[in-house]
Structures are given as C-alpha cells and as structure tokens.
Amino acid sequence: MKRKREIKTMSREIVLGAIKNSFVKLNPLKMYKNPVMFVVEVGMFITLLATIFPTYFGSTYDEVGYNALITFILFVTVLFANFAEALAEGRGKAQADTLKKTKKETMAKLIKSDGSIKMVKSSELKKGDIVLCEAGDIIPADGEIIEGLAAIDESAITGESAPVIKEAGGDFSSVTGGTKVISDSIKVQVTVDEGESFLDRMIKMVEGAKRQKSPNEIALTTVLVSLTIIFIIVVMTLYPMAKFVHVRISATTLIALLVCLIPTTIGGLLSAIGIAGMDRVTRFNVIAMSGKAVEAAGDIDTMLLDKTGTITFGNRLAADFIPVGGHKKEEVTYYALVSSLKDLTPEGRSIVDLAKKMGVKVPEDILDGAEVIEFTAETRMSGLNLKDGTIVRKGSYDKVKEYVKSQGGSLPDDLEKEVEKIALLGGTPLIVVKDKEVLGIIYLKDTIKPGMKERFKQLRAMGIKTIMVTGDNPLTAKTIAEEAGVDEFIAESKPEDKINVIKREQAAGRLVAMTGDGTNDAPALAQADVGLAMNSGTMAAKEAANMVDLDSDPTKIIEVVAIGKQLLMTRGALTTFSIANDVAKYFAILPAIISGTLPSIRVLDIMKLSSPTSAILSALIFNAIIIPILIPIAMRGVKYRPMSANALLLRNLLIYGLGGLIAPFIGIKLIDLIISSIF
C-alpha cells in the first residue's frame, strides 16, 4: 500500500481529543443513538441511585461501596465505548484538516462577457463562470477546461508531485479547485457553486459530517437491540425466580449481570469499525462518498475491468507495420503515418514516432486543407481526408472491414491470417486503408502488468467473477483474458455494453463493481454498486461514481474490494467474539452468584471464584476492558486473507467464536485472583 498523504495514525493530539470527546458523548441525547451503550448508561444511573439510596434498590447499607464500585465500572465501560468511536472520528478529522489547508481563498481572473478580465474572490464564483488560469495560478474552482492545455500540479489533492497534462475536450478536461497551473494557460468553466466542490465534498466525507449508518450497520444494530431486549427480560424474570427460592439479588447485581450479558463489546466498537474502514479507504487515496459504498465493495460478486490501462500497461505502442495484399512495407508505413499525423492518442503518437524513426517522410503541405477524422470509441477509426480526395483511415479490424465493404472494396486474402498472428500475441492490430484498399496492419504492442495473474487468482479465491471489457477484437481479448486469468471477456465492446453487463449481473442478484474515467462511463458508474472513478477523468464520471481514486489507478478497485471485505470481516469477527463472550460470562458468573445462597448449585461453579461479589466485579471489569483491548483490531481490521465467504465464516467462527467463549473464563479468573489478593 502506498501512503502518500502522511497523517499520523495515533498522534497525541488525536488521543487527547478523543479522551475529551468520550466525555462529551456521555450526553444521553447523543448516547441513545447507540442503544446498547445507552442501556449501560441508564443502568449506571440506577446503580448510582442505589449507592445513594440503597434500601430502595434491594441493597443494604453494607453494600454502598459495592454499588459505588459497580457504578464506577459502568461509567468506565461507557467511556471506553465512547473513546473507541471518538478515536476513529478523530483520525478522520485529522485528514479533513489537512485537506482544509488546501482550500484557501484565492483570487480568480473572471472573464466577463465582453472579454475583459476582472479579479474576483474564488468564493464569489458561480457555476457557469469562465476564468482564466495561467502558469503559477491556483485554479479557483472545480471546472472543465474549455480552451487550451496546461500542466497542472495536483499534489495538493492527490499527494502526487508529477504534474498532469489537462486539455480541453475529451476525458482529461476536468480540473479541481486548489490545484496549481504550472505551465501554459487555460480557460476554465466553473462547474460547481461555492461549498459544493470536490474538495468540499471530500472534507465533509472524511469529517464524517455526512456519515450515516450503512444498511448493514442498521441491520446489525437491530440484532443487537433485540438481544438487549431479550436479556433485559431474562434478567428481570430472574428477580421473582430468585425471590421464590429465597435468594436475595439486589438491583445493582441484576444490572451488573445485564451489562455482562448484553453485547456491549460490539455495541461499543461498531461505529468505530465503520469509521475506521472508511478511513482506511481514504488513507489509500480513495474518497468514498458513503460508508455504504465501502461495504458494498466488500460484498462484490462481479468486477468489470477495462483491458487497456487496467490489465495491461495501456501504453499501446506501435511495434511494426505489416503489409498485406501484395503491398509494400513502405506503403503501409507511409499511410499509417499519414493517418496518424493529427491523431493525438498515445497510439497515434507512437505510430508517428515509429514511422519517422524508420525514415519515412511526408510532404510538408500534406495537411493543407485536410479534414481530420478523430478517433472515437464508437467509430474505432481515425484518419484524414486529404485535399486531393484521398481518404486515409486506420482502425479496428471489425470497423475497417465494415468500412471497406460499405465502400465496395474487398479484403485481401492474407489479412485475416496476419490479424490473427498479432492478436494471438495479445497485440492490437490496426488496419490501414487508403480509399477502399487495405494496405496492411499496424501492430500495437501492449503487455499485461506484472502481478495481474496473481491478483485475479486472489479475486477468484474470494469468489469474485471478473469480466474484462475491451474495444479490442475478440482474439486479442481472448489472448489477454487467458493470459491474465480473467473469467469472462467482452470484446469489440460499445460504451453501452458495460451498463448492459452490469444490469445482467444485477438481475441475477449479484453486486457489481467497475472503474471508469470517461463521460461514456458515467451511466455505468452510476448503475454499478461500486463505481470507482479516476480523478483524472471527467467531472461527469466523478459525479456518477460513489468513489474517486485520487491516484487514478484503475487496478485499485481490487484493493478497495479487499478493504471492504476486511471491514465486513472485522465487524463479523468482533460480533461473534462479543456474543460468544457474553454467553461465556453468563455461565461463568451465574453459578457463583447463586451458589452463595444455594450450595447445591456449587457443582456448576467450575470457575471456583473467590466470592459471589468478586465474581460479579471480575466479570464486569473484564466486560469493560475488553473494549479498549479490541480497539486496535477495530481500527486496523482483522487480518485479511483472500478466501471464499464460507471458508471465511468457518475460520472466523473458530477463531473468534471459540476464542470468545474461552477468553472470559481466563480473564475473569485472573481478575478474580487479583481482586481476592487485594481484599
């Protein structure tokens, strides 16, 4: 994991702030949002009253010290839970503060309708305004470049110091407020109003201002509340039962028992786990728009990945020119060059470079009066219509085939064989045509990123289906798919294919994740359960997605899924541990409590605790300190291993279920030994 934005995870400041907030959170009006801990707080007030007026609560004046001690332990229990949450929130806030430093008021060069420039404060800019940004200027607001090209330093947001080139038109035209123009000048149309910028949204997100309980969290809270209600009933019915067998149980003891039984451990750590999960994503330079998105990432069944740039390096470079149909190599090379003179895609530039390196020259006036046909993902062709009427094109096999046929031309016999050769190497063949005649093929070479095979293996182990989507021909797609080890592929894809695949998968009940950067991708990003947009992409893509990767690394989706899984696993593991713990505590202390007055129960008292009072105190102390002990796990997440959901469940049940059953017996016995040696 690379960590670019350096923030101390556990600075003194964060811890001190969290301690202070643990007290602020004691306010019952805040506390009720955590029902399990709220019950503990209410219990604490009752035991406090029982300390002051013991006789009203079934205690004697001898037990005032015991009541006070229980009150104190309950108080600490609530504080510990508050501390866990406050600590997680504090770390998020520290990140927000670093972001806020980026957001300073700047002066903007507003271009008025008459073309003159007026200096205004960045906070006064409105959606639709056009501003001029020159070298050295801080871009005053989020927007789209409508004119020009510039090198931009985005380190304030991404932490990445290498400048990026942004230009009008296409998928790299969006700029973010707070970033700096290093060279050249651009005209930017502002796309957001004050307070709604990308940076604003990021700050709100990491500050947790917008943090809402995710559906999973709500469901789990409901379970915890149900358990709490059940135990309240159980404990309340103990009272008449005890009375019936002439065992005196005070209200304080009943409350202590209740607190031991209700799921306080997970109740105390639940929100910290959620916040820490989001925080881990942020530290990984991905901004998630909601906790729900991070959790959805953990539940993903299907992942859609682009081929070029995601699975392969994506700097598809021209490697060779191959003539077909009896044409000469010089001829293909020449027209490949001509077709690419105005092609600014990396592919186009690499063709120009290679042809020039081979010594091919074009007449100086060749571009005079020529019409440029730009490459698009729909047409999959690019080229020039020269002034003398010559039409030069290069493009994908399927599109060129269509084109030649529509012009009444025919395909050379050896074309298909040569195309296959390149495709079998995982390369991309671009077919060069002059008018209606196919001259040859440009071999664009691309390589699979190292480690991809391993990653896909891991994804399969997690039970995630991967689908590679590419505009490339089926054979190249197949070669790359097999080599990388993806499960399925879609070749010659059109932009709408992605959304169709997502809908198909979702209809089968699967959750789908995808990455994207283009405006083309926006509908699919919105449709996907997890849509990760690249920061380098268009504003439309970023707005449609529920996560943005500041490093613009499309393979990061794999890590995001792992972080989501880890979040769900951590929650599951600690819930299992918590409930197992409570069950064990029940068996550990109930016999001790009752055996005091009912000696026949003594056979059940396997713990042999020193006294019923010590048993209750030990259990309650154990119940309290287990919360801070588990805070590091809640924050860091349980160790994550790629494996199927079922295998994971079994493993967790073994470790955290069994561990949760055993831990209290050891912990309580130890505390009991300490207590009995002190008193």
Ligand SMILES: Nc1ncnc2c1ncn2[C@@H]1O[C@H](COP(=O)(O)OP(=O)(O)OP(=O)(O)O)[C@@H](O)[C@H]1O
């Ligand atoms: N500059 C270009 N001029 C003409 N044709 C091109 C050019 N670049 C790519 N092509 C053709 O268009 C096809 C689609 O390209 P596109 O970039 O849309 O998708 P891709 O990069 O192959 O797939 P992915 O979705 O994985 O990025 C390519 O496979 C290639 O055949």
Ligand SMILES: [K+]
């Ligand atoms: K408990």
Ligand SMILES: [Mg+2]
């Ligand atoms: Mg592409």
